[in-house]
Amino acid sequence: MSTIWYECKVKYRKTDDTGSQKISTEPYLVDALSYTEAESRITEEMSAYISEEFKITNIKMANYAEIHPFENTDRWFKSKVSLLAYDEESGKERKSNMYLLIQANDVKEAFDNTTNAMKGTMGDYTISAISESPIMDVFPYFSGEEGETEQLEKFNTLKSSKLEQAVTEEIVDHMEFESAILE
Numbered sequence: 569m570s571t572i573w574y575e576c577k578v579k580y581r582k583t584d585d586t587g588s589q590k591i592s593t594e595p596y597l598v599d600a601l602s603y604t605e606a607e608s609r610i611t612e613e614m615s616a617y618i619s620e621e622f623k624i625t626n627i628k629m630a631n632y633a634e635i636h637p638f639e640n641t642d643r644w645f646k647s648k649v650s651l652l653a654y655d656e657e658s659g660k661e662r663k664s665n666m667y668l669l670i671q672a673n674d675v676k677e678a679f680d681n682t683t684n685a686m687k688g689t690m691g692d693y694t695i696s697a698i699s700e701s702p703i704m705d706v707f708p709y710f711s712g713e714e715g716e717t718e719q720l721e722k723f724n725t726l727k728s729s730k731l732e733q734a735v736t737e738e739i740v741d742h743m744e745f746e747s748a749i750l751e
Contacts, residue, residue, distance in 0.1 A: 573630040574598050574606035575703070578614055580622035593625060597635070597669070597706040603627055613707045633666040635706055636685045641671040644701040645678035652692040669701060 575595050582592040598613070600606035606627050614622055632646075647668040655662050668685060672678035678698050686693055 571599055571635075571708075572601065573632050573635065574600050574603065574610075575626075575628050575630040576606060576610040576624055577626040578610065578618075578622055579625050580614075580618050581620055594704045595702050597630060597632075597703050599708045609707065630669075631667055632669045634685065635669045635708070636681060637671045637706065638681050641673050641677070641681075643671070643673060644703040644706070645670045645672055645675065646697075646699050646701045647678065647682040647695060648697040649682065649686065650694045650696045651689075652694070665696070669703065669706070670698075675700075 574597070576598055577593055577595050579591060579593040581589050583589050596610060596613070598606050598609045600609050607624055610624060610627075647670050648665055649668060650663045650665050653662050653664065654660075668682060670678050670681045670685065672681050675698055679695060682695055682698065686695075
């Protein structure tokens with residue numbers, strides 16, 4: 569099962585460097601199984617950081633194929649990578665684009681980190697574009713740290729309940745002509 573990322577915009581009152589307060593809307597990325605769970609997870613994550621009231625203004629699926637955090641970096645960059653494939657039937661070269669979210673301090677480091685992330689790729693690729701992303705933070709289900717067994721159990725419970733619900737839901741057909749045939 570591939571990871572589904574949801575971009576959640578959170579609106580809250582923020583105190584800037586001068587001490588004045590202003591209302592700010594910032595996007596965050598959450599790993600979730602559904603929109604409902606994304607809302608629940610972003611509410612839980614933001615409650616730890618924001619003591620005042622906040623509002624979730626938008627949730628949408630993000631189009632990132634992969635997320636690559638790196639140590640000692642503070643910004644996120646969107647890297648557009650074009651994968652090159654040769655179609656033997658038509659004899660033409662085809663491009664397919666994918667977007668990576670790469671953590672880095674500047675564009676040059678983002679390029680280097682993108683190259684590093686693509687190191688194991690067997691096919692040819694080009695890095696078409698790199699731009700700074702407005703994403704403030706990323707909240708994956710698992711960060712790879714120890715002590716995440718509670719989060720893993722929660723994930724497996726949610727996943728299995730969705731599968732059970734899909735299997736046990738009975739399809740009931742309420743067509744009008746069925747009762748007429750029986751009469």
